[in-house]
Amino acid sequence: MVDVAKRAGVSLKTVSRVVNGSPQVQPELADRVHAAIAELGFRRNHLASALRSGQLTATVGLLIEEIANPFYATIAGVVAETAREHDTLLFTASSEEDPVREELLLRDLCARRVDGLIVVPAGYDHGFLRSEVERGLPVVFLDRPGGGLVADTVLLDNRGGTRAGVERLLAGGHRRIAVLLDSVGVYTMRERLAGAQEALAAAGIPYDPTLVREGVKDPATAAAVVAELSDVDAYVCLNNRITVGALQELVRRGGDAELLGFDDFELSYLMPRPFTVIAYDPKELARRAADLLFARIAGDETWPRTEVLPTHLIERGLR
Amino acid sequence: MVDVAKRAGVSLKTVSRVVNGSPQVQPELADRVHAAIAELGFRRNHLASALRSGQLTATVGLLIEEIANPFYATIAGVVAETAREHDTLLFTASSEEDPVREELLLRDLCARRVDGLIVVPAGYDHGFLRSEVERGLPVVFLDRPGGGLVADTVLLDNRGGTRAGVERLLAGGHRRIAVLLDSVGVYTMRERLAGAQEALAAAGIPYDPTLVREGVKDPATAAAVVAELSDVDAYVCLNNRITVGALQELVRRGGDAELLGFDDFELSYLMPRPFTVIAYDPKELARRAADLLFARIAGDETWPRTEVLPTHLIERGLR
DNA sequence: GCGTCTTGTGACAACGTTGTCAGCCCCGCG
DNA sequence: CGCGGGGCTGACAACGTTGTCACAAGACGC
Structure with missing residues (x-):
């Protein structure tokens, strides 16, 4: 900026005014400054600007489990789009379900002075964020x-969704119902299990x-468990990786056991066998979180809110 | 940091040394400083640090078309992981295939003084980055x-992959072969078409x-085109959205037309009909780009490279 | 012709941190 | 006893930008 000022024959401050679109600059000077900026390829340093003005950095952080997972990818897409609507850039980071890594990443994001954070928690204690929140x-x-x-x-509504799904199985006359889940260490799994x-x-x-x-970590394990539990009326899969594995085994084996899975997934309507999913709108989930965040950034100081999104049952697969 | 210094009864510089883990501080003083940091909840401002030291910001930018798309989500996952290995945070932004938006986002990333950029180009001219690159x-x-x-x-290897796929169709005796593509405005489509x-x-x-x-933008259009072109031996779909639509129509209609699609996709092995995909490893693609970027950041100043990743044919779907 | 207001401009300090360098103290050596 | 050197510490300036304030020049009213 100093170089631009010298080249345009004006003061530093005038360059700053031009760069910030202040109207208080004579057009002639502004033109000289613009010319100098173009010649020197000057780009304003947003970091220094934010530092001095003490304003927001126009940056938010999103911490999820794993970007490559389509569920989180959808969330990241919505948050990124909302951020763009607010002329804000988005840091994306993956905790990989590791609380230590989560804390490191969140601290790092704070050190970058993000204006806000959206967090899919991996750990149980986020007290280390308290001083920032205060x-x-x-x-x-x-x-x-x-x-x-x-x-x-x-x-x-993990609990209500699973309850409604299992109630439908029961209404269909099924009594011997197996439940397959990842780990009760995960909040969503506990809630879904409780609903069932x-x-x-x-x-x-x-x-x-x-x-x-419990401990059904991947589709292969799910398929093995379904193969082992062959005298069952219905299988309840508490996430879509488990559903996919169970589905594969049921297609292989044949038979008419019912399948109920939490989470819809891409191309589920093309699967070679009917089943039911407990579905919800992941975009809406993310949209609410992002809207909430940007409302806070804009100065909303009402009491913290907890919003719960409904789920609904959908029949999937080819009949 | 000034407050911490006052509280610990040391100079600003000593706090800086402690925060940066300089060994030249007496343990006793360092303890006092650590205590003051904990009491005041001090967090070093990474922006100011990077500004003053003129060093790297430990930040890179990734510009893709759309995070929610599984292909780009996979790429983002690999880049994020590589970034983390280098203790670097990742900005993720979506151009939505809009060159204007691409330029705005890239300029914004530069203003944030990222250490490097990985870009899936939406526009044709990236000359506006030249001064930064220089x-x-x-x-x-x-x-x-x-x-x-x-x-x-x-x-x-878009061209070679499609050529190999079509050669296989030809070897199978197919002669009446339809090609469905999005837009020849997109580089990958042009290359794939050229290969066919x-x-x-x-x-x-x-x-x-x-x-x-041309102009097959979504699965529904693809299905309609396949329905219309019913007297064809084989369909070549130049991306996986098109493949999915074509597949749906072929399943509905029945018959034994061959289907060849560029890009594999999730659960393709569970599709209710056989088909062939031109597959590649998107993780490897991203990994190479990320490795290249971090090598440059680490000071690699050899000539710019162009790497081309091979593709291979895979049989998919249930028989 | 004088005071007052408005408009445009620039000098300077400051944001939170670190590089540079000077200075202090203490040790060991001749 | 004097001197050189190493180990710690702090004062100060600087990174690139913007807020504050002062000042100059012109416009306006009386």
């Missing part, structure tokens, strides 16, 4: 509640521990 | 070549313009 950093938790911190939260449990208990089905399978 | 900003173009700028580029054309011309098949359908 200084006015808006944080929105997405998909799962954060720990040790009062902040806006946007969740799915509520429906089964309400129907008077006795608890059979052999029908609840 | 000042040492590394830029890597991914999936398509950039325009008006000499820079590292990582591409797919090379194979067909080499086999002496006369050019039939009614069998080359």
Whole structure:
């Protein structure tokens, strides 16, 4: 900027005014400055600008589990689009479900002075963000509640969705119902399991521990578990990776066991067998979180909110 | 930092040394400083640090078409992971195939003083980046070549892949072959079309313009085009959205026309009908671009490279 | 012709941090 | 006892920008 000022024969401050579109500059000078900027290829340093003016950095951070996962990719897409509507750039980072990594990344984002954070929590304690939040950093938790911190939260109706799905299975006369889940360490899995449990208990089905399978981490494991549990009326899969594995095994084996899966997925309507998904709108989930965040950034200082998004049942697959 | 210094009864500089882990500080003083940092909840401002030290910002930018698209999501995942390995944070931005938006976003990223850029080009002229590149900003173009700028580029063997696929169709005795593509305005489409054309011309098949359908933007259009072209031996779909639409129509209609699609996609092995995909490893594509970028950031000043990734044919779908 | 206001411009300090360098103290050596 | 050197510490300036304020020049009213 100093070089531009010298070249245009004006002061530093006048260049600053021109760069910031201040109207208080004579057109003739402004032209000289613009010419000098073009000749020297000057680009204003947004970092220095934000530092001096103490204003917002026009940057937000999104911390998710894994960008490559289509669910999180959809979320990232919506958040990126909302950010762009607010002329804001987006940092994207993946925790890979590692709380240590989560904390490191969040601290790093804070060090970059982001204007706000959207976080899909991996860990249980986000108290390390408290001092930032107290200084006015808006944080929105997405998909799962954060720990040790009062902040806006946007969740799915995991419990109600699974309950409704299992109730439909029960209404269809099914009694021997297996539940496959990843890990009860994950909030969404606990809630979904609780929903299934509520429906089964309400129907008077006795608890059979052999029908609840935890630790189903991937489609291959899901297929193996389904193969092993062959005398079952219906399989409830608490996420879509599990659903896909179960589906593959049921297609291989044949038969008419029912399949209920949490999360819809791409091309589910083309799967070679009917099944039911507990679906929701991931875009709406992300949109709410992003809107909440930018409302906070714009100065909304009402009490922290928790929003819960409904789910609904959809029949999928070719019949 | 001033407050921390006062509280710990040391100078500003000593706090700076402690924060940066300089060994030249007496343990006793360092402890006092650490205590003050904890009490005040001090977090070093990375922006100011980068400004003063003139060093790298430990930030890179990734500009893709659309994060929500699984192909780009995979790329973003690999780039994010590589960035993390280099303790670098990642800006992700979507051009939505709009060259104007692309330029705005890239300029904005430069204003944030990113250490490097990975760009999936939307526009044809990236000359506006020249002054940055001349000042040492590394830029890597991914999936398509950039325009008006000499820079590292990582591409797919679009032409060779399609040629090999069509040659296989020809070897299978197919002669009436339709080609469905999005827009010849897109580099990858032009290359893939050229590959198909090379194979067909080499086999002496006369050019039939009614069998080359441009403007197939989505699965629904693809399905409609396939429905219309019912007297065809084989359909060549130049991206996976087109493949999915064609597949749906072929499943509906039945028959034994061959289907060849560029790009593999998730769950393709579960599709209710056999077909062939021209596949490649999108992670490898991204990994190469990211490695190239970080090598440049680390000081690699060899001539700009263009790397071309091979493709291969895979049989998909249930038989 | 004088004071006052408006408009445009620039000098200077400051944002939060780090590089440079000077200075202090203490040790060991001749 | 004096001197050189190493180990720590701090004062100060600087990174690139903008806020504050002062000032100059012209317009206006009386």
